[in-house]
Each structure stands twice: as structure tokens, then as C-alpha cells.
Amino acid sequence: MSTTAEPGLRERKKAATRHALHDAAVRLATEHGYDRITVEAIADEAGVSRRTFSNYFGSKEEALMYGDFQRVQSLIESVRSRPATESPWAALTAAAASFNSELGELDPQSVAQGRLLRAHPALIAAQVQTFAGVERELAAEVSARMSEDDPRGVRARMTAATFLVALRVSLNMWLDAPAGTPLWSIAEEALATAGRGFE
Template structure:
């Protein structure tokens, strides 16, 4: 019997990568990106700077990793959704899965600090550079719809639209006053896409 479950070594590497990404984000929010050294991130995660450099080539890459990992996990989750489930329902559930079942109210101080952090040009460029992850999502859409991601426009367009929904929901999440949970925003953004973005001025 074969299994797709990762081995112990892979799980340890994934845990280290996650710990480094969390540490990078937390320290950058607290101190500002320019005031955080690789040595600080490594120490916070309990590893050496050499280990850090085995995983990430920059602070921006470390911070953005969790976003990219969620897209990759969503692509995997989409492949596992029931075949009879409508595409946009399956895609919505898959994109929400990496965030878990909680919809906690965000802390205003945290969202304000992250919003300030995202003004960093290097971080913004890294955040939306994830072409490989979008391609994985397009491939999952193609597998579900029986299309070819290298030839057909549909899976690429669906993946690009879904990533635009993630970005729009994230922007709304970081600027909402008072703060609101992220998951309902993403759900609504994907619902609007699935409905064809109806004109809100027409009632």
C-alpha cells in the first residue's frame, strides 16, 4: 500500500520552514523589516543562521512563505474535493482550508502593523511574485475540469481570478475599521466571482 504522507524528515523540514516564516513576520511587525537581521530570525526559531540560509534567500521570502504555502496547500486540497462538487464551491473550500475553521476577530494593533510592513517595496514585490503557486492552482483546476493548463485559457483564468480574490480580501482585511475576520471576506470575494461579479448598482 502506498501513501502520499510526507516522511519524518520532510515534516521536520516543513516545521522548520514554518517556524522561520512565523519568526520573520513577528519580528518584522515588531521592529520593522530593516531592523531585523537573519541572526535574529534564526535565534527566534531556535536554529542557526546557516540553517536559515538553507531555507530562504531573503527576509521578504521568509515572510511571504506562509502565503505561498497556503496557495500550494489549496491546490492540493482542490484535487481532493469531491468530483461532483461545483468548481467554485470546491475552489472556495480549498482556498479556505489552509486558514482552518476559526474566524477570530483580528487584533487592531496587529493588522495596523502588518499594513505598515506591507508598504515595504521588497516585501510587496515578493508577495505577489508567486507565479509557481498560481500555476499549481491552475493545474489543479485543469485536472478537475478536464482542460489543459498549457493550452486552454480557462484554468489559468480561474486561478488568476482566485488569486485576485485572495489579494482583494487581504487588502480589505488589513484596512477594515473595525477589524473583521479574513475568512468571511475571502468567501464573499469568491462568491462574487462565481456569480460573475454582478453590478452592485443594479438591484
């Protein structure tokens, strides 16, 4: 067997375990309530040990947030693939539109997770922490596209943060909207409103 194939197989197994733990966390939280699930219960549901859980996630909140983290990482990759000539906000908006088209309507598990987030302060705090790291990464992409000076990186960070807030507000509004309301119809308006100071 080739040695180059082994890391790929290991990474696939790690990704599968991480997904299994995330799925188990969301499933248990949805069925029994966030306050009633434990790390041990999530590990059992996924068929792994408590120690294995700790190798992948630091808490049940982190396991629950993994889906959101993955989606935002995919969005950042979409921003990176935009033409270098696009302004920062144009690239962010176009990447969001493209990502939304690929994503389609959120699956029931994602909707259930969104409702859980709004109901529990601990999950909101975990979301803020997750997005703080993503914000820095996104700000670096914004900075690379800026034509004006931004020595402290203030404008780049503000642009990234505003973009992520617009997406989060859109999702929360969509969860309250009548069934059948397209998520992008809300997100597009939110991004256009938020982007007035960054175009």
C-alpha cells in the same frame, strides 16, 4: 530503530526549523520594522546558523512569506479533496469556505504580517513570486475539472489567478475593516463577484 521512521523524524525536524525561522522573521519584523531586520538577526533569533537559514530560505522576504505559502498550499489540498463532479469555480469557492471555517479568524501574527506586506514593495514582490508558483499548481487542478477545451491553458490560468486575486483583495479589505468583521463575509462577496465570468 526502523529505517522507515527516520525520514519522518528528519522531515519533522526540518518543518520545525522552517517554522522557527518564519516565526522569528515575523516577530522581529513586527517588533523592529521590516527594514531593520537582517538574515543574521533572524537566524540568531531562531537559534540557528546563517548557513542553516540559507538551507531553508533564500531571503528574509521568503522567510516572511512562508506562512502565506503554507496557507495557500493547504487551500490547494482542500480543492483536490472536492468532489470531481463540481465545476472549477464551485470547487474553488467551496474549498475556500471550508478552509476559512477550519482556519477561523487569523491570529495576530498573521494580521501583523498582512499589514507589513502592504507597507513594503519588496514584500509585495515576494508575495507575487510566491503566488505565481501556486497559481500554476492551482491551474492544474482547475484544468482537470474543465469540460470545455482549453488547449493553451489560458482559461485555467485565468481562473486560478482570478481566484487568488479575489482572496488577496478580500484580505486587504478585511485588514481595513472595523474590528469584528468576519473575513469570510468579505471573501464570499469577492468570490461571487469574481466568479461571474467563470461559472
